[in-house]
Amino acid sequence: MNTILITGANGNIGSYIAEYYASKGDTLHLLYHKSDERLLKLVNAYPTIHYQTCDLVDLQQVETACAKLREASGSIPEIIIHTSSKRSTDFAEIETSSPELWYEIIKNNLFSVYNLLRVNLPLMKEHDYGRIVLFGSNVSRIGLPKGTAYAVSKAGIVNLVRSVAQELQDYNITINALSPGPIQIDDSHFSEEYREFRKRYYAKELNQIPKKRLAELDDIIHVCDFLTAENSSYISGEEFFVTGGKL
Numbered sequence: 001m002n003t004i005l006i007t008g009a010n011g012n013i014g015s016y017i018a019e020y021y022a023s024k025g026d027t028l029h030l031l032y033h034k035s036d037e038r039l040l041k042l043v044n045a046y047p048t049i050h051y052q053t054c055d056l057v058d059l060q061q062v063e064t065a066c067a068k069l070r071e072a073s074g075s076i077p078e079i080i081i082h083t084s085s086k087r088s089t090d091f092a093e094i095e096t097s098s099p100e101l102w103y104e105i106i107k108n109n110l111f112s113v114y115n116l117l118r119v120n121l122p123l124m125k126e127h128d129y130g131r132i133v134l135f136g137s138n139v140s141r142i143g144l145p146k147g148t149a150y151a152v153s154k155a156g157i158v159n160l161v162r163s164v165a166q167e168l169q170d171y172n173i174t175i176n177a178l179s180p181g182p183i184q185i186d187d188s189h190f191s192e193e194y195r196e197f198r199k200r201y202y203a204k205e206l207n208q209i210p211k212k213r214l215a216e217l218d219d220i221i222h223v224c225d226f227l228t229a230e231n232s233s234y235i236s237g238e239e240f241f242v243t244g245g246k247l
């Protein structure tokens with residue numbers, strides 16, 4: 001059994017991953033942000049889950065939330081699965097995209113990782129153990145027209161992974177990026193405009209996926225299990241694509 005810290009725990013993917021590991025009996029430290037409907041269902045079903053809200057962009061909030069989780073559970077995270085992320089939602093080409101939103105997405109998607117690692121790596125180093133999985137996206141490889149900030153932030157995560165893996169060479173701590181293509185998820189909570197954007201984008205993607213289907217959440221879990229296994233100690237600094245064979 002492990003102690004697993006999961007960010008974006010109210011998100012589509014974060015909540016699914018959390019439920020999977022809760023059902024296996026792992027100790028969960030869940031971080032969520034503003035919305036909490038999935039998280040509350042989860043903690044009702046698994047009352048031993050530890051959870052805290054925080055804005056991952058705020059270092060002080062991350063420090064406090066993680067300290068409270070450690071105190072409540074009496075354990076430190078051996079595994080971190082970082083799913084939280086902000087999307088480009090203005091669907092605009094770069095020269096007409098909102099500079100405020102561009103800045104927000106870059107800040108959100110990169111500083112959340114920085115803060116998470118800054119707070120948790122010293123503890124992992126002290127115990128000489130850690131398995132870290134940061135969610136990227138296949139847009140790090142193919143780009144995302146009308147979504148440049150998101151695409152740039154995901155590519156940034158990949159180079160952070162490559163750099164930090166080298167900083168961790170003397171420790172039994174691995175860090176990797178998991179970069180899925182489009183995933184079959186419940187999109188009912190998205191705005192009408194974003195659902196339309198997704199529909200168009202996913203239809204185009206589906207045509208190009210050799211496996212002829214979108215990723216299922218279980219395809220993602222499978223890779224999380226692999227990357228967080230104790231014996232995956234030789235795999236670090238990599239980006240793992242889950243794209244049904246699409247390059």
Ligand SMILES: NC(=O)c1ccc[n+]([C@@H]2O[C@H](COP(=O)([O-])OP(=O)(O)OC[C@H]3O[C@@H](n4cnc5c(N)ncnc54)[C@H](OP(=O)(O)O)[C@@H]3O)[C@@H](O)[C@H]2O)c1
Nearest residue numbers: 008010011012013033034035055056083084085135137183
């Ligand atoms: N879904 C896909 O098809 C797909 C494809 C490729 C890659 N991915 C990647 O997979 C990951 C999970 O995707 P998803 O579909 O589960 O996304 P999601 O449902 O939008 O969940 C993202 C979560 O991140 C949280 N979050 C955003 N900013 C935060 C902040 N500053 N501090 C703390 N939490 C914050 C959000 O909380 P609030 O809503 O309360 O702000 C939300 O619960 C993301 O990294 C995404 O880029 C997804």
